[in-house]
Amino acid sequence: MTDTRDDIDRQFAQITERGLDQLRERIGVRIENSLEPWCHEATRDNIRHYAHGIGDDNPLWCDPEYAANTKFGGIIALPSFLFACDRIVSGYVGGLPGVHAMWAGADWNWHKPVRRNDEIRTEAWLKDLILHDTRFSGRAVQQIYHVDFFNQDGDKVAGADSWCFRTDRDQARETGTKYSELREKPIKQYTDDELAEIFAGYAEEEVRGAETRYFEDVAVGDKLPTLVKGPMTVTGFIAYAQGWGGLYIRANKLAWKQHHRHPGLGIKNKFGIPDCPERVHWENDFAAMVGAPAAYDYGPERCSWMTHHMTNWMGDDGFLRESKSQIRRHNPEGDTLFINGEVMGKREEDGKGLIDIKHQALNQDGELSIHGTGVVELPLRG
Secondary structure, eight states: OOOOOSSSOOOSOOOOHHHHHHHHTTBTOBOOSOOOOSOSBOOHHHHHHHHHHTTOOOHHHHOHHHHHTSTTSSOBOOGGGGGGGOTTTTTOOOSSTTOEEEEEEEEEEEOSOOBTTOBOEEEEEEEEEEEEEETTTEEEEEEEEEEEEEOTTSOEEEEEEEEEEEEOHHHHHHHOOTTTTGGGSOOOOOOHHHHHHHHHHHHTOOOOTTSOOOGGGOOTTOEEEEEEEOSOOHHHHHHHHHHHOOSSOOOHHHHHHHHHHOGGGOEEOTTSOEEOGGGGGTOHHHHHHTTOSSSBOOHHHHHHHHHHHHHHHHOTTOEEEEEEEEEOSOOBTTOOEEEEEEEEEEEEETTEEEEEEEEEEEETTSOEEEEEEEEEEEOOOO
8 A cells, every 4th residue: 555645745634544443433324414415306307407417308307298208107317317316425425524535436226217206315324445556646545335215105216336535635636647647738629620520429419219229129249329428618517516416516604604514625715715625626726736637527427427328228118227337537628528338238037128238438539537337128029
């Protein structure tokens, strides 16, 4: 394990053995009175705001007249909407005050669709802590939570393990090597031809919709259509936060109350005003202070793009059973992602047709951004 250096210019709190020991005492203990979620209910507007926040215009989530003619009889929530219904699955971590948290992946399992106006409650607990030696910040702690989601009838609609990496901000800034080359690269300037190629991907994006994709019509080796996300802008990151809610975005008295309750959250900005650590997603200077190359996208946002890739492909009559994804690098402002996937297997279990998918997203330079797997249930003919 790489030791944390003591000779660097230290501005932030660091990971300590005492802090880790205190955090380990929380493993397996149900979390009570956790932070209020952004969405208690899957209203028409809440679902639409989240879908639009990830750039998903599937009418099954957004158009009541269209959705009324599907097997659901009305709007349902896109699978990743549940990120807006719990702060912990989205990266709100406890312990190690003042130590940076970067959301880095999730393993989701869905059991039932979330329908319009369903009320969602959750149960959550810290599942595990794993120590890592990283190129980004030396020692890092993978903090894994489990969250179960229930509707108003008590039915479990989904469960997820999600994790953040707790990193030493000063160590990442001063000695981290993961982005040493990227920091020296000039800012990407897109040509009109490059933009035209990217925008063509949007124009040609295939939403399967009402055209049923049957289990029997899928073969191992089939390719999923490419899904484009980007070029990324701070505007896009904010659009996601509008639908998802963010973790620490508060104004005026509510911001003061949050910083008063959790002093480690209030990091002074250039005006000397305590502000939230979430501004790594819109302030380049602060992102650089924590070791990132520039303002970057949200982790749950990127995970939601991966589920978007599969829901586009499966159509209205499919059901996304499982999605597992792991983030491999930051996507700074200006990056573009191209998500591609392949059918790796198919099987019938308990009368259900299940399709195994493997997919990944590469940026414009061919660098791996996120990879994952999924299981889609498709209808059987007859």
